[in-house]
Amino acid sequence: MAADTPMNAQELETLVASVVRQILNEQRRDPQEAPPHSRAPQSQHRPLPGLDRLAFPERVAHLTQSTPARIGIGRAGLRYPTATYLTLRADHAFAKDAVVSEPSKEFLASLGAIELRTQAQDLDTFLLYPDNGRVLDEASLARLRNEGTRGVDVQIILADGLSAWAAEINKGLLPELQRALSAANFSHGKPIWVNRARIAVADQIGVELGAKATLICLGERPGLGTGDSLSIYLAWGPKLHQDNAEKNCISNIRPSGFSVQNAAAQAVDILSKAREIGAGGLAIGRIPTRTW
Secondary structure, three states: OOOOOOOOOHHHHHHHHEEEHHHHHHOOHHHHHOOOOOOOOOOOOOOOOOOHHHOOHHHHHHHHHHHOOOOOOOEEEEEOHHHHHHHHHHHHHHHHHHHOOOOOOOHHHHOOOOOEEEOOOOOHHHHHHHHHHHHHHHHHHHHHHOOOOOOOEEEEEEEEOOOHHHHHHHHHHHHHHHHHHHHOOOOOOOEEEEOOOOOOOOHHHHHHHHHOOEEEEOOOOOOEEEEEEEEEEEEEEOOOOHHHHHEEEEEEEEOOOOHHHHHHHHHHHHHHHHHHHOOOOOHHOOOOOOOO
């Protein structure tokens, strides 16, 4: 191709794809190795340019290996190096893909849950009008009343939130919660899955079923390169429009973060304290003997 001949769109796309593949190969980061139903890779530690010229290279090397954050990336003039720029763009794309992800039919079938949906009937509504994701639609409300388990100690709710990938990648959380709750003498009944859900949909479900507490697990807002992180929100004595100060949160539940086993254990610890004093949220923080 002559130097003064402009590229067409297809040629430019092919060139960009080639450069991205080269950068990913240099960093040994294969997008095909992502978890099932997810393109979001685990964070990779990046070598620090100019490490041999530092006064204390071992300290900086330890720092870069202890976090997926981009530190010590070097520069090209006044800009990021090309490799860093391209991985930033790729990680941003992974985060956006997580927001639009959908759970697989096989995953939903494996839960054995009552499948519900909110009044956010599509993704745009869910993102633009958060209140629609806090209330069940009429058909789901009727199904909840007909099929839900009433009067349990803890109602387990699973949801997509802002990343359905996160729920599927961390699918081991549900059985861990069920085992831990049963071991602590909490009844929990049949789990519930809610599509296009915000945290507060648990308020309505808890009130409708007369549960003593609700526990909702849903995908967190993705960060760069991550779409696999779940949060658990726990509420003792659920009520409509319950204040967040009366709830507790466990976040960063993911393969490279807080394990599903530890998350389940901490959730049961919080609920046990709430059962003891009859309140959750900030009230638990005032117990001087807490161990979590």
